Amino acid sequence: MTTVPDVTLNNGVRIPQLGLGVWQVDAGDVVDVVRTAIETGYRSIDTAAAYDNEEGVGEAIRASGVNRDELFVTSKLWNGDHGYDSALRAFDATMERLKLERLDLYLIHWPLPMHDRYVSTWKALERLYVEGRVRAIGVSNFQESHLQRLMDEGGIVPTVNQVELHPRLTQAALRGFHAEHKIATEAWSPLGQGKLLNEPTLTKLADATGRRRRR
Ligand SMILES: NC(=O)c1ccc[n+]([C@@H]2O[C@H](COP(=O)([O-])OP(=O)(O)OC[C@H]3O[C@@H](n4cnc5c(N)ncnc54)[C@H](OP(=O)(O)O)[C@@H]3O)[C@@H](O)[C@H]2O)c1
Secondary structure, three states: OOOOOEEEOOOOOEEEOOOEEOOOOOHHHHHHHHHHHHHHOOOEEEOOHHHOOHHHHHHHHHHOOOOHHHOEEEEEEOHHHOOHHHHHHHHHHHHHHHOOOOEEEEEEOOOOOOOOOHHHHHHHHHHHHHOOOEEEEEEEOOOHHHHHHHHHHOOOOOOEEEEEOEOOEOOHHHHHHHHHHOOEEEEEOOOOOOOOOOOHHHHHHHHHOOOOOOO
């Protein structure tokens, strides 16, 4: 059983530093996948409306036997649901699929600046947060200009920006901006979707921690 350290977000909520993402996990497999992950020691599960497997994630969480307070569940609002009212409806639909009392983290999946509705979408997430329906709100794939605009026009600084991050895409400037504004950087595809397993930075880390790939 592995234990994972926490990261404290800017609103005091703690998120496990390592989580399991279920992008591309078939709905038919996701219950077993999440159950196995929880048995192994994972406490953070990252899904999204677009992954089409929220029902199974919720089922595995409810059946896990682990106290709900020890688990951290993230979901994300998909692109077609931008806008204040649409975002509120999308959140309700996500919660109906998950069948959980509350969500730990809700993210805007992409900023879609061409549609220019991410600020009104963020206002809906702020409302969900203020109403206590979600413990933390954040964004994904936002660039510095999008974050700056949210902070200029919104009231709440995002807790998290989940972005592609690995040794071939280190996002140094964006991470600097995050640090300045107390936004946690969360990595997606930290292994470059499995293509970076022989990357020297990763093999050195794997050797140093005794976790060299076996297959
Ligand atoms: N916010 C966003 O826009 C966004 C976008 C992408 C992902 N995400 C999130 O980030 C999560 C992680 O992304 P990711 O799946 O791309 O992460 P990743 O960790 O970079 O890649 C995972 C893949 O690496 C391969 N892999 C891992 N360990 C391996 C090993 N020991 N030997 C051989 N292959 C190995 C597997 O590929 P095979 O399955 O081919 O074996 C696995 O599916 C997603 O599930 C999702 O939750 C978010």
